[in-house]
Amino acid sequence: MFPIEKYHMAESVQDAVRALAEDENARVIAGGTDVLIRLHEGHADYRNLVDINRLDELRRIWKEDDGSICIGALASFTEIMNSPLVREFVPVIGESVATVGGPQVRNRGTMGGNICNGAVSADSACAALVHEVDLVIQSPDGERVEPVLGFHAGPGRVNLKTGDLLTHFRIRPENHENMGAAYYKYAMREAMDIATIGCAAGLRTKNGAIAELRLAYTVSAPTPIRCPEAEKTAAGQPLTTDTLDAIAQAVEQDVKPRTSWRATKEFRMHVIRTLAARVITEAAAKLGEQVA
């Protein structure tokens, strides 16, 4: 038995928001692949649950008239990986979530949970940062939109207030059109492992030069991050190995890796530098460009 103390099965989004607003200790349970494990371990913070599993409207993945791609908070990693819309317009999101756990976990785990639980290692976080996804949130005061940039407030902390429920992610066309993107998860094992470092690049090119680079990391700072120094260094530069070297140098100013039992700070820094070149090269390849 899980040590659940209060449990509410939400019958609608409004009902979930009301239940969340009534109890500041209430937590949302979606796929359960993190919450139930925390409960199994005896964490006290997850004992009052608002269950959103019956809210099928939150499982949809759709395209809006303006070209925005929307992913429901409750869509499973497997549904995201297999979505034709994700594959066509934001493939790096599908590729990222394909690295989560094993099949059974991907069949239940959700991108909503992955972002909202604030994990520093969240596999979907790099892709979300590169595509600058918007989080569409229902609260007792109505709907609001928060950018993913700045949403993470610290390890395990995000900018959600009592009564907030993420309903879906929205990726506006200006954040996915003409962009090549790639993700690499560095971990000790190829499945069922947490990232030692995750890294994604979103790239736009013009006449063989870098028009825009978006570079993101997990487990390289207290929250998933973008890399302003590296991105500035890249802007306008030719797509060459010299540029990649300069980016890998600049990225040191953006990250603050630390030592944990998984890896030392020095080793993480090495992986961080190495992955920058790798994911940018791969992102370029997706645009049909080669690094000279």
Next chain:
Amino acid sequence: MKRTITMTVNNKELTLDIDVRASLMDVLRQQGFTSVKQGCGVGECGACTVLVDDVPVDSCIYLAMWAHGKNIRTAEGESRNGELSPVQQAYVEAGAVQCGFCTPGLVMTTTSFLENHKGEKPSREEIRVGHAGNLCRCTGYETIVRAVELAAKKQNEE
């Protein structure tokens, strides 16, 4: 914290009063479906894998509440009239069963994997990725991969 749920397990409808704190694994085992093994309890070993509407899930981290209105398949339901399912038979023939603890979960994962790869000849890599959520401490996995290949071959010959 009791609730009443109705689910279909191996083609039989069950209406049960369950505790909202119970996992599907707990409830299935209490109902006698002891092929559903309690392993790690945190979704890492896959020994408790069952199919919910034909999708493999770790029943240890799946609330029994969520099974309401769903169709559940466990290894017990795969053999019919005393005959093993083609997947179960392939596990026997390939010698992929040693202590047997992981076998029911693996059989369910393979069953779903092959239902999703009908008419295909899955590569060893695809088989390994498709079974990455199930641990086995005896076989070294080689015989399991062979069992899946054998079952795929049989399925395509049918």
